[in-house]
Amino acid sequence: MSIINSTNDAQIAGLSANHKIEEGLPLKKAMITVNNLRKVYKLGSEKVIALDNINITIGEGEICCILGTSGSGKSTLLNMLAGLEKPTRGQVLIGKHDIARMDETALAKFRQKYVGFVFQSYNLLSALTALENVSMPLMFRGVSKGKRNKAAKHMLKNVGLGNRYEHKPSQMSGGQQQRVGIARAFVSKPRIVFADEPTGNLDTKTTIEVMELMVQMSRENNQTLIIVTHDPEIAEYADRILTLIDGKVVSDVYNDSIAFKGVHAARAAAAEEATAEELAAKNAAQAAAQEEKE
Template structure:
C-alpha cells in the first residue's frame, strides 16, 4: 500500500489481528478497510470484545497487525520495527486514556510536560509549553496541584493537555469518559470537538456509548472484528463548542 494521500490521515487495508490464547487463536480484527480524513473527528463504536480497542491500538502503533497494511500520517506502520514504532508514536501521536494515567507524585504541570522531556527539550521550554496548554484547557490555576487534588474532570483535562503538549498530528482516545459522570463526560466531548476544530488535528475515539459518539463527524461501528457500518453524523456539525473557561 502506498503512503496515505494528504487528504487521509489514516488508511487501513485488510487489517487483521489474531491473538494466541493457550492452544487457540482468536481473531480480534478481520480484514478491516478504513480511511480517515485528516482533521476529522472519528468515533469507533462497539460492545466489549468487538475489536474496537484492538483497532485503535493498531492505528496508534501500539501493536503490530498480524496481516494487512496500515498507513498513518504517511508512515507505513505495518513495516515498522518496535523501535521505529516508538519513534513514530513519540513524534506524531497523542494518547488519552480512560484511567487518566497521571503520575500521582507529579503536579499537573509536570505531568503535562513529561512527553517533552523524552524529546530532549529543556526544562524552561517544557514548562512554558505545558503552562500554555493548561491555560488553553482552563487549568492554569491548577498547574501546581497533584492529581489527588483534582476532580475527575480536571484530571481528564490534564490528560488531554498531556496528549496535546507535543502538538501531535493525531490524537487517540480509548474510552476517555469511562471514569466520568454523564455531565462531565459530555463536557469532555464538547472539549474534544473544540480542540479538534481549533487545532485541525485528527481525533479518533473508541467508545461503547452511541450518544457520546454523536459528537464525532464520523461513526464507525465495529462488531465481531469487522466494520459493520460507517455513518456521517450531521449533528456534530451543528454543535456549538468553545474552549473551557477557568474553573
C-alpha cells in the same frame, strides 16, 4: 477515494435520525489508511479473530469514533492504528509510513513525534504535578525547560486548570485529572490523538466538558482525533462513526453537523438543569437537617 456507506448504516449503528448518509463523499487528505487488517489472538488451541479484514481511510482533521459493544474489537483496532500492537496481517499507513513494519525503536520515536493518547483511567504520573505531567511529552522531544513550562501552562489554562499547576493527580477530581490528560495529549501538537473510552469514569456533565474540549482542541490545529466508545451519545461528537461488530466494520456514517450541534446544546442544557436540581435538593436536605438540630 470514496466512502462506502449503505443506506441503513445509521440504523445498524443504532443512531438517531441526525445522521446523514453521504454517498461517495470525497476524503480530505488521508492521515490513516488501513488495508486488509486482521488480528488473531491465539490462546493455546483457541483462536480469537479480534479484527477481520478492516479497510478504512481516515482523513486529516477528521474526528472519528469507533463504536461497538464490549469485545467487538475497538481497543484492538485503536492499538493497531497507534502502533501499540502488530497486526496478524495487513497494512496500517500513517501518512506514507507503514507502521506495521516498523521496529519498536522506530515506533517509539514515531509515536513521540506524531501521536497523543487520552486514557479512560487518565494514566497520569502520580508523583508529578499537573504542570510536570503536561510538560512530559515535550521533555521527550528535547524541548528546553523554559519552553516546556510555558507551553504546559498555556495548555492547562486552555483546559480551565490555570489554578492547578502544582496539584498532584490525587489532589484533583476525575474530571480535572482527565483535563490534565487532554492537555498532555495535545501539548506537543501531535497529528493524531487517540482516546480509548476517555469519559468512561466520568459523570454526564463532566463527560460533556471533556468531549467538547477534545473536539475544540483537535479542530484548532486540524488534528485527527480517534475516539473509542461503546456509547452512541459520545459517538455523536464525531464527524464520522465506524461501528464494529465481532471485529468487522458494519457501518460507516457521517454526522449531519447542524443537527449534531443542536443535540449537544440540548444535552448540555439538560445536564445544567440536572445539576441545579441536585443542588436545590442538597440545599433543602441541609436546611431540613439544620432545622432538626435546632
